[in-house]
Amino acid sequence: MPTITDVVCPLCGCLCDNISVEVEDNAVKKVSGACAVGRAKLLGHESRIRSPMIKEGGEFRECSYEEAIRRAAEILAAARRPLLYGWSSTVCEAHKVGILLAEVLGGVIDNTASVCHxxxxxxxxxxxxxxxxxxxxxxxxxxxxxxxxxxxxxxxxxxxxxxxxxxxxxxxxxxxxxxxxxxxxxxxxxxxxxxxxxxxxxxxxxxxxxxxxxxxxxxxxxxxxxxxxxxxxxxxxxxxxxxxxxxxxxxxxxxxxxxxxxxxxxxxxxxxxxxxxxxxxxxxxxMRGHYNVTGFNQVCTWQTGFPFAVDFARGYAWYNPGETAANDVLSRKECDAALIVASDPAAHFPAESVKYLAKIPLVVIDPYPNLTTEIADVVIPSAISGIEAEGTAYRMDKVPLRLKKLVDSEFMTDEEILERILDEVLKIKGLR
Ligand code: SF4
Missing domain, CATH: 3.40.228.10 (Dimethylsulfoxide Reductase, domain 2)
Known part of the structure; x- marks a missing residue:
């Protein structure tokens, strides 16, 4: 079995980069050097979302990437104050596109740091x-x-x-x-x-x-x-x-x-x-938790001047945690649509915020099913960064490391999905 060395574990903020994996038949079969949870993630023990889905009449139906991306763009472009939240379990290349999308939409973008560090x-x-x-x-x-x-x-x-x-x-x-x-x-x-x-x-x-x-x-x-x-x-x-x-x-x-x-x-x-x-x-x-929670704060600071909880409603970046963090706009029922990327706020946010999130049009991009995908209107599965897609992540000490692609995937990357949504939004708004 071919062995890939110096693999970076895409799970927690330690970003251990001394992992070896053995790959056979396009699947990771053996992992050395990771802790138990890191090994489980690299071996792919979690269940996957197999297809893009749109909810109709309370039931999900499978659809193509094109249809799901178009529906997601329609929801976001029609919103007056969309919330774009999550981002800590995906790579910096996806953050870059997500922040541009938030600016084009005049929305609020925030990552999980607002409820941890x-x-x-x-x-x-x-x-x-x-x-x-x-x-x-x-x-x-x-x-x-x-x-x-x-x-x-x-x-x-x-x-x-x-x-x-x-x-x-x-x-x-x-x-x-x-x-x-x-x-x-x-x-x-x-x-x-x-x-x-x-x-x-x-x-x-x-x-x-x-x-x-x-x-x-x-x-x-x-x-x-x-x-x-x-x-x-x-x-x-x-x-x-x-x-x-x-x-x-x-x-x-x-x-x-x-x-x-x-x-x-x-x-x-x-x-x-x-x-x-x-x-x-x-x-x-x-001790940063998610593997790239630090990376979002870095990219957001380069692009907007602020590390998280950024509001583009004024046409420029405005930062005021307590007013512009994800839970602030949800608890005040201010946002009228949401895009959640690589996160599960339905499992972690206060009940009132989750109830409101379930009421508004909701798009989720994630490889895995979770409580938030259950209440979504559009679910778009993505390739798992660090296993099926490469990209950059920041360790808890702010050292950037390159995540490797270990196996091929039928799924689009977070960056590709976001770029396609951005493209559709620009077309709907007559900007492209
Ligand atoms: S889960 Fe964290 S500590 Fe464990 S191997 Fe992965 S990066 Fe290292």
Whole structure:
């Protein structure tokens, strides 16, 4: 069986690029180097949507790509304020076309960051991001802190490839040369491995971060005996570990971005890292979930000046999360049609937003069936990026990597489908 090496796994923000696959009869038969969920995706264990479909009389009927694309374009061109949402599980080449389509339509475009690391993106705009690459962490870090993140269960290879367990140039002993600290509201499987586990009361991360900043800056005397459920001694112990580290890194997840005070938590965490620069080398990095959620924020920033939640209704890009994010326009019942690409908001958005999404004309582009395809009016299956189509994706440390095409596919790519929809919309609007 031919072996393809240096394959990039198209599942989570780790974008592991050390995978080998064996291909036979145009199918991936064997995968080496991936974690369990990455292996399952590469082996194609999930069921597929086999044909484009249009809903009529409450039932789907199969149709050609041409018919589905024309119907999708008609829906979007007729809308006064369409929402274009998802984008985190497809490649940057599709993002580029999707953002142009949103501009032509005068719609709102947003990606899944608005319900995961949107607060991170906002905080970075406020206070910057003292960060590094995952390669630097692997080769140099001797103190690894996971805050509100559980990589053992959510990013299967993260510790083995890039952090605590990995063997690096200056850390040849792997975890023997590093310390692991976990801060979380419960003792996760990652926390069970930690040298120091700090259990924070839910929604008290901001207080704990502020207390750590005070201690690091020499004001331990003003800190009470307990902050956010954490005894002062433990906070002092962690502050000392941070100051004495040669190279420390805070990886933070949705346990921090989505706990109370959201982007203010991240601003505190980033400011703590900046404070630590007075003592040692430190960095901070978000644990991005979907494999190319970072890529959409990059492409959207190049093209519009803003990373997500961009509204083109005024004829130019307008950005105001809280007003222009996907759930904002759905919960206010503002959008009158939606295009969902590579995402499943019906499974993750609040019930009222999902009820409204089910009422408006809805187009979904996705390789896989999900709750959102169930409520769609037009479903267009696409080739699976990173398996059936190549393209560019950004790792969680903003390093771009090229996804490979491993097998041939009968399905159109996301980029091709979006280009065809854009072409039809331009014709309907008399712009082509
Ligand atoms: S950690 Fe993420 S990118 Fe790496 S193999 Fe697992 S699912 Fe794929």
């Amino acid at each position: 949107g607060p991170t993106v906002q905080a970075v705009q406020g206070v910057g991001l003292p960060t590094c690459t995952l390669g630097e962490v692997k080769n140099r870090a001797d103190l690894i802190i996971y805050w509100g993140a559980n990589p053992v269960e959510a990013h299967g290879n993260h510790m083995r490839r890039y952090s605590y367990i990995s063997k690096g140039w200056f850390r040849p002993g792997g975890k023997k040369d590093r310390k692991l600290v976990v801060v979380d509201v419960r003792e996760t499987r990652t926390a069970k491995m930690a040298d120091l586990f700090i259990k924070v009361e839910p929604n008290k991360d901001y207080l704990v971060l502020a207390a750590l900043r005070a201690i690091v800056n020499g004001f331990a005397d003003v800190i009470p005996d307990e902050v956010g459920g954490v005894p002062k001694e433990k906070l002092v112990e962690l502050a000392e570990m941070m100051k004495k580290a040669q190279f420390g890194i805070i990886f933070f997840g949705m346990g921090l971005t989505q706990s109370r005070y959201k982007h203010n938590n991240i601003e505190q965490a980033i400011s703590l890292v900046r404070d630590l620069y007075a003592f040692t080398k430190f960095a901070i990095m978000p």
